[in-house]
């Protein structure tokens with residue numbers, strides 16, 4: 433199969449490299465010349481474990497190529513994937529579809545032979561209809577099927593998620609379209625991934641509903657964590673206790689500082705708008721978003737409480753800034769409102785992150801950055817563990833206590849156990865578990 437992938441962002445680059453790895457002939461297209469030039473030099477614009485090696489291997493095997501000009505790759509393609517960005521539109525939270533529609537117009541003009549045009553970007557229900565209208569208007573004679581094939585990959589685990597998905601959703605009623613996409617994904621049948629064929633609008637809604645449900649699960653356990661703290665229960669055991677019920681499932685029940693990232697906040701916001709546009713209200717999803725926003729802000733108050741109520745003049749060392757480990761992505765990271773809140777309350781903030789410092793400087797230019805977590809902790813009145821990087825999972829606790837001015841640890845990811853922190857002499861606060869205080 434010949435594939436053109438429009439957009440070399442997260443989804444486009446990972447999908448393009450993985451499709452090439454399946455044995456397909458893939459050309460990734462991006463308007464950004466510097467990005468394409470970098471890819472030609474073998475430089476990957478995003479941090480994703482394993483992606484550089486996957487790209488290099490497939491470029492070497494001549495199955496993967498990059499260009500700024502979509503004309504030839506689209507003309508040659510059996511399938512053209514639209515994987516351009518759909519950011520939140522400033523001001524109203526709707527998904528901004530400018531890039532998707534511009535891509536559709538450009539693709540339309542270059543189509544030859546039967547082609548399936550596939551939206552992989554997360555797009556509001558009905559976008560496929562509009563993409564089809566644009567293509568037919570621009571090129572009335574095009575032999576084209578427009579399908580939806582949403583992507584469910586997580587940053588940091590993107591290649592594994594792409595190659596071992598729980599399911600593949602193909603949204604088109606057209607048999608020829610279903611066949612092409614079925615052939616493209618056939619290598620995954622070895623990994624037992626079921627392909628679900630459905631209508632285009634249903635596929636579009638599946639993506640939003642999946643993200644909103646997962647965001648709801650996280651927000652639910654976060655609220656239970658707040659209650660657990662008040663009543664002296666342990667939220668991690670509660671999560672295990674409910675998660676063992678197959679109807680609930682154990683995943684996405686890890687309490688923390690609130691969800692962030694490029695998908696959950698943006699997609700829940702967009703889904704609420706889609707509902708409103710269709711005279712419906714998704715009150716649960718609206719609450720999830722509001723509760724999550726409040727939670728991120730509340731984390732700074734939690735730190736203030738841990739240091740005795742007053743942050744003025746206190747030095748706070750923040751460990752982990754990215755919205756989750758194994759990525760340098762700072763989009764909607766809980767660390768941003770946390771650090772801003774700490775600064776507002778008069779704290780001096782310094783931070784460490786294994787890979788996210790350069791991105792973090794753009795969001796949080798006013799704090800001090802350290803290359804080493806122990807240097808960052810030296811002289812601090814408290815440590816706040818915000819992102820559960822492996823580097824923070826087995827720290828030398830005695831050394832940490834030694835270098836700190838006061839042994840206070842606020843662990844927003846429940847990485848450590850209260851009893852072990854107490855044994856090492858820390859004052860320890862976590863999420864949804866009893867506080868601990870060492871001697």
Ligand code: UDX
Nearest residue numbers: 583584585586587684685686688691692693695755756
């Ligand atoms: C998510 C979806 O998982 C993926 O299917 C979709 O395609 C894109 O959005 P991603 O944003 O990369 O992927 O990260 P994910 O691992 O899902 O985490 C999202 C946020 O939720 C992070 O801030 C994470 O820390 C938080 N989270 C996740 C929790 O707080 N608790 C959990 O139990 C799980």
